[in-house]
Amino acid sequence: MNPRREEDTKTLKAASGAVRRHAELRSLVQRALKSTQKGKNVGSYAEYIADGVKGELGAGWSTPPITFWHAGPLAALSDELLPGTGLRTLTITPGTAVVAIDGEPQTTAWHELYDDSEHFGLTYAELATVRVPFELYVDLSVADARQIFYDRNV
Numbered sequence: 001m002n003p004r005r006e007e008d009t010k011t012l013k014a015a016s017g018a019v020r021r022h023a024e025l026r027s028l029v030q031r032a033l034k035s036t037q038k039g040k041n042v043g044s045y046a047e048y049i050a051d052g053v054k055g056e057l058g059a060g061w062s063t064p065p066i067t068f069w070h071a072g073p074l075a076a077l078s079d080e081l082l083p084g085t086g087l088r089t090l091t092i093t094p095g096t097a098v099v100a101i102d103g104e105p106q107t108t109a110w111h112e113l114y115d116d117s118e119h120f121g122l123t124y125a126e127l128a129t130v131r132v133p134f135e136l137y138v139d140l141s142v143a144d145a146r147q148i149f150y151d152r153n154v
Contacts, residue, residue: 001019001022001023001111002108002111002112002115003026003030003033003100003104003107003108003111004033004034004039004042004108004111004112006019006022006023006026006027007023007032007033007034018095021097022097022099025071025097025099025142026097026099028142028145028146029069029099029101029142029145029146029149030099030100030101030104030149031153033104033105033108038104038105039105039108041105042105042108042109042112043109043112045105045106045108045109046109046110046112046113046120047120048061048109049063049106049109049110049113050113050120050121050122053122053126053127053129053130054121054122054126063106063132063133064103064106064133065103065133065134065135066100066102066103066106066107066132066133066134066135067100067101067102067103067134067135067137067148067152068098068099068100068101068134068135068136068137069098069099069100069101069136069137069140069145069148070092070096070097070098070099070136070137070138070139071096071097071139071140071141071142071145072093072096072138072139073138073139074090074091074092074093074138074139075091075092075093076090076091077089077090077091078090090136098136099145101137101145101148101149101152102148102149102152102153103134110132113127114127
């Protein structure tokens, strides 16, 4: 879910229990976007990503990996897709929360791109071709996730 929406009390009142639980979990490890510099950066970050996807920045653009946290265990993890690469597919149990603990402005920018791709001069088909690098911490406590957030941001 878009972190901006998770901070909107009107949206949360009408949201499902799963969305409200995700917002609550996010608030335990993440700073607010609203009225902060990181929240103000979202629009320009979305524009930057859109320009990169459209080819306006050439080959010299990139985004850093987003760091996600999943509080529970994975439902499944495949064998390596290509031996020696570490590439695998993973399955997260539906309804469980995955929270960005580093890279939330980028995560929010991606949501904004998908929520209103036409505004950025993009199509869903163009966005679907982009591979977003990420790292995923699995089965960690809230305290551990907070520590990772702290280590990355302080």
